[in-house]
Amino acid sequence: MSDKHATLTLNNESIDCPVLDGSLGQSVIDIKPVPKTQHFTFDPGFGATAACESGITFIDGQQGILLHRGYPIDQLAFDTDYMEVCYLLMHGDLPNADQKDQFIHMIKKHSNVHDQINRFFCGFRRDAHPMAIMVGVVGALSAFYHDSLDINNPELRELSAIRLVAKMPVLAAMSYKYSIGEPFMHPKHELSYAENFLNMMFGTPYDDTTKPDPVLSRAMDRIFTLHADHEQNASTSTVRVAGSTGANPFACISAGIGALWGPAHGGANEACLRMLQEIGSEDRISEYIAKAKDKNDPFRLMGFGHRVYKNYDPRAKVMQQTCHEVLDTVGCHDDPIFKLAMKLEKIALEDEYFVEKKLYPNVDFYSGITLNALGIPSNMFTVIFAIARTVGWISQWMEMMSDPNRRLARPRQLYTGPTQRDVSNISDR
Numbered sequence: 229m230s231d232k233h234a235t236l237t238l239n240n241e242s243i244d245c246p247v248l249d250g251s252l253g254q255s256v257i258d259i260k261p262v263p264k265t266q267h268f269t270f271d272p273g274f275g276a277t278a279a280c281e282s283g284i285t286f287i288d289g290q291q292g293i294l295l296h297r298g299y300p301i302d303q304l305a306f307d308t309d310y311m312e313v314c315y316l317l318m319h320g321d322l323p324n325a326d327q328k329d330q331f332i333h334m335i336k337k338h339s340n341v342h343d344q345i346n347r348f349f350c351g352f353r354r355d356a357h358p359m360a361i362m363v364g365v366v367g368a369l370s371a372f373y374h375d376s377l378d379i380n381n382p383e384l385r386e387l388s389a390i391r392l393v394a395k396m397p398v399l400a401a402m403s404y405k406y407s408i409g410e411p412f413m414h415p416k417h418e419l420s421y422a423e424n425f426l427n428m429m430f431g432t433p434y435d436d437t438t439k440p441d442p443v444l445s446r447a448m449d450r451i452f453t454l455h456a457d458h459e460q461n462a463s464t465s466t467v468r469v470a471g472s473t474g475a476n477p478f479a480c481i482s483a484g485i486g487a488l489w490g491p492a493h494g495g496a497n498e499a500c501l502r503m504l505q506e507i508g509s510e511d512r513i514s515e516y517i518a519k520a521k522d523k524n525d526p527f528r529l530m531g532f533g534h535r536v537y538k539n540y541d542p543r544a545k546v547m548q549q550t551c552h553e554v555l556d557t558v559g560c561h562d563d564p565i566f567k568l569a570m571k572l573e574k575i576a577l578e579d580e581y582f583v584e585k586k587l588y589p590n591v592d593f594y595s596g597i598t599l600n601a602l603g604i605p606s607n608m609f610t611v612i613f614a615i616a617r618t619v620g621w622i623s624q625w626m627e628m629m630s631d632p633n634r635r636l637a638r639p640r641q642l643y644t645g646p647t648q649r650d651v652s653n654i655s656d657r
């Protein structure tokens with residue numbers, strides 16, 4: 229706690245608001261005293277509001293810095309793997325070899341999906357969007373595991389976290405297989421997390437011999453790491469708000485999946501690839517840049533801009549390199565969409581509108597091209613984001629649930645509706 233204070237003076241009345249310092253980044257003004265003035269603060273979109281204390285992820289938007297428990301994202305992406313990052317986010321530090329082995333053992337142990345979950349898929353149309361399916365089947369998990377519903381028990385909270393991290397890729401691959409009418413694949417204990425996901429997506433029961441390409445599996449693992457957590461973004465805030473009511477953790481994650489789906493958030497990777505396909509050729513880039521700059525046009529350059537980053541998203545740099553590796557491996561280094569994206573990025577970064585508004589590529593700009601090169605259909609892109617982000621969501625949920633000072637989330641409003649009036653008889657209306 230710092231000895232700094234902010235004073236709010238209103239109608240000749242002053243209130244004292246403490247200033248709280250964190251370990252990195254902006255300090256915060258504690259506005260809990262403000263309602264004494266019969267006023268609320270007003271911050272639609274919460275762009276100026278710190279909703280909680282957290283020690284999981286730090287972002288410096290001006291410098292383009294992203295740390296998970298203090299470790300820079302590029303080091304984690306190149307020098308660890310997704311299982312280590314999951315352990316880091318959940319437990320606060322990177323695992324040693326034994327801790328990693330035990331964690332992976334628990335993930336494999338809980339990767340099976342109850343057979344009755346399979347039947348939920350049959351209720352969906354084959355052309356249902358996989359994110360719609362994921363909202364449903366992950367939410368349905370809250371109807372199981374009645375042995376571990378005491379969310380005040382830290383060991384049961386961790387068990388729910390393990391179950392979610394373990395089952396998300398299985399359910400995701402099932403949503404894809406269901407859409408193409410192929411049999412569900414089961415996870416194999418001899419495969420890594422990323423290898424298993426690719427095998428459950430593209431393997432068949434008839435061919436049990438092929439193993440996913442190691443370069444592509446490493447790329448998939450790195451994509452999971454790049455999307456693992458990102459401070460108090462819209463979907464994480466959704467999970468925290470739902471969790472603040474004491475709701476079932478599986479239901480909270482289902483709410484987070486719903487929030488992630490939007491094109492302004494996790495749906496941007498699918499929207500970005502569609503945008504690039506719609507642009508089609510370099511000679512049409514200027515037309516779309518003009519649309520993006522036109523205040524009367526709702527079009528936004530997908531994969532560009534960010535509420536927090538006013539510099540290059542550090543994940544985008546790693547994603548661009550990963551994209552190169554995947555394209556080279558699959559023999560598409562001349563992929564016209566990737567070349568178009570590189571050209572679009574160059575033009576946008578030199579355009580005064582984007583420079584002045586500090587709009588840079590974000591993690592979604594290259595992820596769509598990379599996933600496309602991996603053979604993932606575009607309607608699965610945000611599902612993969614959801615797989616990766618589940619560990620972030622549930623780590624933030626565990627952090628909140630272990631906070632003895634946690635409170636029910638309940639924002640207020642500026643009311644602009646009708647003042648009180650009396651009901652009249654319907655004959656008089």
Ligand code: SDX
Nearest residue numbers: 458461492493494496520528529530531532533534535585
């Ligand atoms: C993710 O929060 C997170 O951390 C999210 C995420 C995570 O890991 O959880 O990082 C993942 O969601 C990344 C963002 C993916 N979304 C997109 O790529 C969609 C395209 N981006 C835009 O929709 C937009 O940039 C947002 C929604 C991401 C941010 O919107 P803001 O906060 O309103 O952006 P801003 O305040 O910085 O905008 C400043 C100006 C505005 O114009 P003015 O009102 O000043 O005239 O820039 C404009 C915006 O209209 N602008 C854009 C733009 N993004 C912002 N103009 C054209 N194209 C864009 N992409």
